[in-house]
Amino acid sequence: MSKEIFEKLTSSIIMGEPEATVEATQEALAAGIEPMDIIRQGLMPGMNVVGEKFSSGEYYLPDLIIAADGMRQAMELLEPELRARHQTLESAGTVVIGTVKGDIHEIGKSLVATMLSANGFKVIDLGVDVPTQKFVDKVKETGADMVGLSALLTTTMTVQREVIQALTVAGIRENVKVIVGGAPVTRGWAKDIGADGFAEDAMGAVAVAKQLMGKG
């Protein structure tokens, strides 16, 4: 019985059917399967296959995002169950992410957030047009390991420097890694403003984040 449900979970992730993933997760919980087993024997094997298919070029980015979305929806059901059992999933790290003040471009930032979550990071997405102080406050509040700053405009990318300076002024720059991205952002710029990491796309951001957490 449980083997059948695990297979259903795995294949729904691989096939990119979040509704089926949610349904199978509910079915598994109703059947009394442990949430940790649902994750480790049902969902994760699916995510691993999706990751392999993406690496080999068979899957495109939308396949990856839909799989991650299925995983996220399943986790929303499973997290209260884990908490009730005093169990926690190991997190790759906590990341506060947002598009800087004055810039309302969302899609690149959200893509990075999705990919980080799918790779085991706890992501706190502050959205777009985020005031500099809000990044600082959120890092303090959550004890985040990393801050991700997105900017699409040449005029707003300078705000990335301001956030880094604000983290320094607040005395927490040493506690947190800063990664920056966005169309006009270059490696040279990242270095110039004292960021710890930079990537040109979402998969690159995951690799940099893992490396900065010492898990790359």
Added chain:
Amino acid sequence: MPQTIKSIHNPKVRLNILSEAEVRQIHTATLDVMESVGVRFPSHKALDILEAHGAQVDRQTMVAKIPGQLVEEYLAKAPPTYSLSALDPALDLPLDGTYSHLGTDGCGVEIIDAFSGERRMTTKQDVQDVARVADYLEAIAFHWVPISAQDCPPQSRSLHELEAVWSVSKKHVQTETIVNEREMRAAVEMAAMLAGGREALRKRPVLSIMQCTISPLAHDGGSLEAGLVAAEAGLPVGYMTMASCASTGPVTLAGDLVVGNAEVLGALVLMQMAHPGCPVYYAAAQTSTDLRTGAYTGGGPEDFLFGAATNVLADFYKVPLSMGAFATGAKEPDWQAGVDNSLSAFMAVSTLSDMLLGAGLLHGSRILSYEMLLMDSEIWSILQALYQGITVNEETLALDAIREVGPGGSFLAHKHTRRHMRERWQPTLMDRRPYNTWEAKRDGGREWAREKAQQILREYHPEPLEAGLRKELQKMIQRMES
């Protein structure tokens, strides 16, 4: 020698890309989206105008739903033809549906230095240098702000960029880097000063304004408010969609056109509601998202199709089009760049897009390369020859010459040949030398383009803007900064 611009005029080669029925279908779908889904206008000023003219406005979401008949009614107020004025009236650019004019690309953040070959961050001096080279090139009809003056304060950077271009060139300037009302007011003052006052500027807009939409189906509040200021002053204003298949637009090309169309029309309708009859234009640079990385791509068959199709839409709405062409995604001026820029320009001109943007930048409009700028000029000269098509008349049928030369003879030294040989295209960067000549140095287009750019930068110093006017521009920027 008087300065000349070589735009493409009345191209003989034309392309059918969308039938009338298909354009209608796209139009109807667009009106459906604008009326039932709406477009986000995150500016109360813009929403007030839309609401006062009959749009259904949600202040919470800032989304306006504009009934189709209103869209059609207000679009009809836009002038179908007008000219982009230049500081030198001889360089004015008619937008009357018979020309394609080429402009530079923008707005890059890095430049490959023409002399050292080093890639570095762009400065105000670079903006001026690139403008000088663009001023020299006959292919370039108007300037975009090609790169960002990153050594200037962000709040006045766009004005420094304008000053840098105006200080060395009398060609028309279309800027895409002013995204708030305050800077736009200052830019209008600067342009008015050069044109000889606000009324003179309205008659001869030496500056036009390009704003970006935020796909899907949204705008930036600052861009809308800046556009309204420009429209009030009579500067031509365009809104550019970059709706990208599979991320900021539907994966299908027709759907992507619908989304982009709704964004652009929404902004143009707003301008016409606020300032009926103000000159506006359609602007677009749609593409397809890279499916492996999610990145913006420059180039590829989808871009080329959009380049041709969008002008059919702009023609349907009877407004000029500023179309993103060239602007390759390649990292170097290489094979990919040549394919991208040739095909995209070919497709955009084939439906007579009024303005083409994109000369000189690499890596999806991020890195300026002088080599690429020179190569793009050469591509333009090829297109120019190509679009002249084949003239058939008594003289070109050359029957007399054929009779005189006869079987087995040679046309090489015939008078008919001499009479017409200057009509044949001549390369400046394509390599047609014998193999052994090439082998001796193994150089080619890139080296020649670089040498030419270096020569222009060293030797070409166009008559600068009168010192008093330049000082006045600088004072205006300082006032805005303080």
